[in-house]
Amino acid sequence: MAPSCLFNASVSSLNPKQDPIRRHHHHHRSASFLRYRPVVVSCTADGTSSKSPIETVVKPHRTEDNIRDEARRNRSTAVNPFSAKYVPFNAAPGSTESYSLDEIVYRSRSGGLLDVEHDMEALKRFDGAYWRDLFDSRVGKSTWPFGSGVWSKKEWVLPEIDDDDIVSAFEGNSNLFWAERFGKQFLGMNDLWVKHCGISHTGSFKDLGMTVLVSQVNRLRKMKRPVVGVGCASTGDTSAALSAYCASAGIPSIVFLPANKISMAQLVQPIANGAFVLSIDTDFDGCMKLIREITAELPIYLANSLNSLRLEGQKTAAIEILQQFDWQVPDWVIVPGGNLGNIYAFYKGFKMCQELGLVDRIPRMVCAQAANANPLYLHYKSGWKDFKPMTASTTFASAIQIGDPVSIDRAVYALKKCNGIVEEATEEELMDAMAQADSTGMFICPHTGVALTALFKLRNQGVIAPTDRTVVVSTAHGLKFTQSKIDYHSNAIPDMACRFSNPPVEVKADFGAVMDVLKGYLGSNTLTS
Numbered sequence: 001m002a003p004s005c006l007f008n009a010s011v012s013s014l015n016p017k018q019d020p021i022r023r024h025h026h027h028h029r030s031a032s033f034l035r036y037r038p039v040v041v042s043c044t045a046d047g048t049s050s051k052s053p054i055e056t057v058v059k060p061h062r063t064e065d066n067i068r069d070e071a072r073r074n075r076s077t078a079v080n081p082f083s084a085k086y087v088p089f090n091a092a093p094g095s096t097e098s099y100s101l102d103e104i105v106y107r108s109r110s111g112g113l114l115d116v117e118h119d120m121e122a123l124k125r126f127d128g129a130y131w132r133d134l135f136d137s138r139v140g141k142s143t144w145p146f147g148s149g150v151w152s153k154k155e156w157v158l159p160e161i162d163d164d165d166i167v168s169a170f171e172g173n174s175n176l177f178w179a180e181r182f183g184k185q186f187l188g189m190n191d192l193w194v195k196h197c198g199i200s201h202t203g204s205f206k207d208l209g210m211t212v213l214v215s216q217v218n219r220l221r222k223m224k225r226p227v228v229g230v231g232c233a234s235t236g237d238t239s240a241a242l243s244a245y246c247a248s249a250g251i252p253s254i255v256f257l258p259a260n261k262i263s264m265a266q267l268v269q270p271i272a273n274g275a276f277v278l279s280i281d282t283d284f285d286g287c288m289k290l291i292r293e294i295t296a297e298l299p300i301y302l303a304n305s306l307n308s309l310r311l312e313g314q315k316t317a318a319i320e321i322l323q324q325f326d327w328q329v330p331d332w333v334i335v336p337g338g339n340l341g342n343i344y345a346f347y348k349g350f351k352m353c354q355e356l357g358l359v360d361r362i363p364r365m366v367c368a369q370a371a372n373a374n375p376l377y378l379h380y381k382s383g384w385k386d387f388k389p390m391t392a393s394t395t396f397a398s399a400i401q402i403g404d405p406v407s408i409d410r411a412v413y414a415l416k417k418c419n420g421i422v423e424e425a426t427e428e429e430l431m432d433a434m435a436q437a438d439s440t441g442m443f444i445c446p447h448t449g450v451a452l453t454a455l456f457k458l459r460n461q462g463v464i465a466p467t468d469r470t471v472v473v474s475t476a477h478g479l480k481f482t483q484s485k486i487d488y489h490s491n492a493i494p495d496m497a498c499r500f501s502n503p504p505v506e507v508k509a510d511f512g513a514v515m516d517v518l519k520g521y522l523g524s525n526t527l528t529s
């Protein structure tokens, strides 16, 4: 009873005044600060406070107007000991080239990439336990700006920005869940996890970086720097995040989209948020080239991950994974890669946690690419010989249809440092993996299907062991990519078997007809497990 036309129906709380960073300002470098531990308050249902094993402080009733005012009132006047600056990425030893984060600069003097370098000596004055406690104390609160998973790590992100300049939708703190059935049924794995970065304000991990970039733009505009708007090239997720954060701050945004190459859900996001949307007759790489030329001519700030500010926010997803495992390090983290900023961001987050003593090692990482857009994979397979950009072909994983990734050097660096691996997924493999994951209760995007395919391959090769704690990073929400699922479950994809399709059954509105269909279903093998 195969349907002829599928889907034709219709398509314990911390007192903010005791926040460790405030204590930090008052007790900079003092022994008392180093001994600081957050104060725990627990309230009973009737509002009375109960004793905690550490120390109990009754949280005062809030009288302030709003959380931003409250943060402003509590602002410390002491000198902030933390700072960060731009330096050339992977700079030669002895290089003195650096730029303030308040400068508008995307490239080093030699034309290379930049990186945000933190004053690690200042951060190291506090031990790993201190940072763990501080970050843990901020989770689950609505305190400005620490209610955000990104800004709860503010000292490691943009330490010098005024809380007042921050533009945030309390992004981050995305769930890390145990993929029990998928792991056991399809991979024989007991300890498989999915970090769902797609459960976010605009439905992808891009929010993590965009809150940082747009906050810095907000600061630059208040400083009267020449920034009339913010622009990006996009395969759909960067543009959604940029337009949302700009709209929230009242900053104009301009997005360059490859015509007919992004999903409807992605296209409507910047339109709804009031961005100036250009649909350009080229691919993402063509849009990227154009936005770089345009931002060199006009006072439009570049929001793609070429701009290293973005990666400062994105790296917090890695820190969050460690935090969610109570600061235990997983064996593997698998990340789908396109423009290749995110794989480096994850590495940087893990590495900072190691260097600052929060954990003692970093996980091995896997970067997963669509076979139709696989320049990093080919580079890896050639033994990291000459990198060759390519023209990427159409892929269901449309957000990673990128042939000339701007962060290629960052990705290679990260993968070499963590003994990483690059894998690829054909269209059939990624769509099957997505359908299999969905059949266990997920609703993933095709890019996550690419990452799951990499996991299948590495399990089959015995590289990833059944007991290895493995995290797959889900980069966007499946609801942004429903058309690909509709095509798959309609068996409407040329040359694809769609082995796991589950089309609806069309049946007459008649008791007997429905009974027949149900009896057939209940008697079928599909109900054996």
Ligand SMILES: Cc1ncc(COP(=O)(O)O)c(C=O)c1O
Pocket (backbone or CB within 6 Å): 204, 235, 237, 238, 305, 336, 337, 338, 339, 340, 341, 342, 343, 399, 400, 445, 447, 475, 476
């Ligand atoms: C949903 C999704 N997954 C993965 C990626 C890849 O991230 P990156 O470009 O940082 O490699 C992107 C964007 O490129 C994306 O939008």
Ligand SMILES: N[C@@H](CCOP(=O)(O)O)C(=O)O
Pocket (backbone or CB within 6 Å): 206, 232, 233, 234, 235, 236, 237, 238, 239, 303, 304, 305, 306, 338, 339, 341, 399, 400
């Ligand atoms: N998938 C991205 C591609 C651009 O990546 P970026 O991180 O450099 O902005 C998108 O959604 O546009």
